[in-house]
Amino acid sequence: MSHTDPGEPDRVALQARDVAFDWSTLPVHWIPGEPFATHVINFLHLVLPEGERWFVHVFKQALPMVADDRLLEDVRGFIGQEAVHAESHQGVLDHFDAHGMDTRPYVEQVRWMFRTVLGDRAHGGRRAENWLVQRLAMIAAIEHVTAFLGQWVLDARELDAAGADPTMLDLLRWHGAEEVEHRSVAFDLYMHVDGSYLRRSLAMVVAVAVLAVLWVRGVRYLMAVDPVLRGRRRPRWRDLLRSGRLGLTPSLGQVLRAVPSYFRRDHHPSQHGSTSQAIAYLAKSPAAQAAEH
Template structure:
């Protein structure tokens, strides 16, 4: 029996104004989700599924960094927003961590080698430097907060894509579609938080641009590495490097993957001095989806 798909509201809905960020205690039944969960697009399915490998440790690092920063925030409104952000990111980590074992591992893609690398990156390389002097530790914290802001620029871009793609038209698995669209909607909902927090701790165009350079290189490397990892581990199909890119272009043309052009243009927008995260996506559309998502509706009951 097919599960119902929520209707995604169009961006023309009236803006709801400021929203109160809150974690939603959702759960996703991936028991019957196939590895190639977008029919006819196995590589697109795998590329999106790479996020299940990257996100759990990355989201936990966000939470750890914000918990480190929270005691230093005197603005209670910003602190409350940060706590809402932390709750949402913790839930994202839990949901995608579950997908590692109930989806990828079950489907024959062993996530352990990649997961160990992510644990080293986020728990060691990007961890707070406990033995540094207080001033050096604060500077390191500010750099990490700007790095999170740069990464959140891309999660907002991907969140807007999740709300406006063609997965449903292609008959994508409802549970996996809801997982990524719920996450994407929350990324759009809280897209301004990381930028506001980083600005609070240390505004500066050079610092912002430097963080984006690091984030862009790091994310490209991790997404490329993760895509090849899943492609090589895929028990159902094998692809050459050239065919992977051919399939990516086909997926982008079909609307099941973001186009490289859109990502490049969005990257350039971040370097504009007047840039604000609110330029990406629609809060109204995100909130409307979160009200209709099967997982969030089940959590509310």
């Protein structure tokens, strides 16, 4: 979704909000009667804690490379927000693990990917800097996807109509609003330290391919360990088409339209998503308001 309203704020001061969520009454299928759609979104809880800790780790390493004070302030705000995101989604995983849905084997694979495959390497000098820039390009690409998802969940009134759990909706929309709020930071940082069009394009190709594989495997895994389904149902492609048509998950069409804009040479994240809508949600989010007070 693209917003070009001239009334949109150019920039907001990014702040970490010390939110808390109570998962004690969360049902297994928090979208009632929709286990597939529930687990398509639950996949995010599997990857975000480790993924966002990795974002924070890489961004901290990049701080000495930032020569612009305004960008440095944004990067520090981004680091604070991402750290809170990681712990908030970790709380959902802890709840799952305590209530019969063991996510640990899959999360171990995710942890290996971020900490070993994408982790620090024993390089020095130019090679170390090149590996850091490579990872910044990857984060910029992933942040394009998370900003799309953030705008989607802010717009997805179908989840309310379906009776989705209000606490989970608040987590997703609080997180989604902050993704929209800081959607330009990773891209701006990458452009500041490198800016190669080829590198950022290749990073997006890799990011989309890896996310697609992880998402398919993650949904299959969650359906298999679901304590209600007990392995009696497997995910099917027609389930994805149906949930997208109902507006309970992003549709394939929405995803396919969201990615190509990143390959335009004049692309900038500010061209997509609504900062004013994100700020409006954060002003009423139960968790964000509780944190503020």
